[in-house]
Amino acid sequence: xAKTTQPPSMDCAEGRAANLPCNHSTIxxxxxxxxxxxxxxxxxxxxxxxxxxxxxxxxASLIITEDRKSSxxxxxxATLRDTAVYYCIVRVGGATNKLIFGTGTLLAVxx
Amino acid sequence: NAGVTQTPKFQVLKTGQSMTLQCxxxxxxxxxxxxxxDPGMGLRLIHYSVGAGITDQGEVPNGYNVxxxxxEDFPLRLLSAAPSQTSVYFCASSYSNGVYEQYFxxxxxxxxx
Numbered sequence: 001x002a003k004t005t006q007p008p009s010m011d012c013a014e015g016r017a018a019n020l021p022c023n024h025s026t027i028x029x030x031x032x033x034x035x036x037x038x039x040x041x042x043x044x045x046x047x048x049x050x051x052x053x054x055x056x057x058x059x060a061s062l063i064i065t066e067d068r069k070s071s072x073x074x075x076x077x078a079t080l081r082d083t084a085v086y087y088c089i090v091r092v093g094g095a096t097n098k099l100i101f102g103t104g105t106l107l108a109v110x111x
Numbered sequence: 112n113a114g115v116t117q118t119p120k121f122q123v124l125k126t127g128q129s130m131t132l133q134c135x136x137x138x139x140x141x142x143x144x145x146x147x148x149d150p151g152m153g154l155r156l157i158h159y160s161v162g163a164g165i166t167d168q169g170e171v172p173n174g175y176n177v178x179x180x181x182x183e184d185f186p187l188r189l190l191s192a193a194p195s196q197t198s199v200y201f202c203a204s205s206y207s208n209g210v211y212e213q214y215f216x217x218x219x220x221x222x223x224x
Binding site for chain 2: 041044087102104
């Protein structure tokens, strides 16, 4: 599975959009980009995933560059409850569902 | 649905003791896995299973055993606890053979003295 690089921390003002970047320059054609978050030592929570098209759900949007070497998770209107560590993970869909976590980005939403 | 449940929530062991961390899911998921998370770190995969009777090692399997006799349950056994196994342990489950979200349990906080 390709390696990902994320900034260790980011701040965002409450009510503003939070844009979390992820670099995955060695991604291969059949690898998906997943985003999970972990709120204060709880179990991680799935947010969204995509292959090459941009994706949107009720939680967030995922923008993947055309060359697929980077992506951005967008929380459109961040709230204090969005303060968490956000993990970007790249993996192949297949028989197993192994996720390899890095250290993620700590997003601090400020009032 | 209860989702993924883990017991106990907290546990303190002495070095050399053994114990089993329980994990159960009621979503009929084929895939289950165990992770550990040390302070300030991401999660590391210990063992995983793609179905009853099938298990495999992850990144950090040493000192842990697993078995999968039913679809619902995936216990993690610590054979002889060591202080280095002090960590938070998360169990997760999902459907297999595709691109599926994983559901995580609330975690077990283990301290080995």
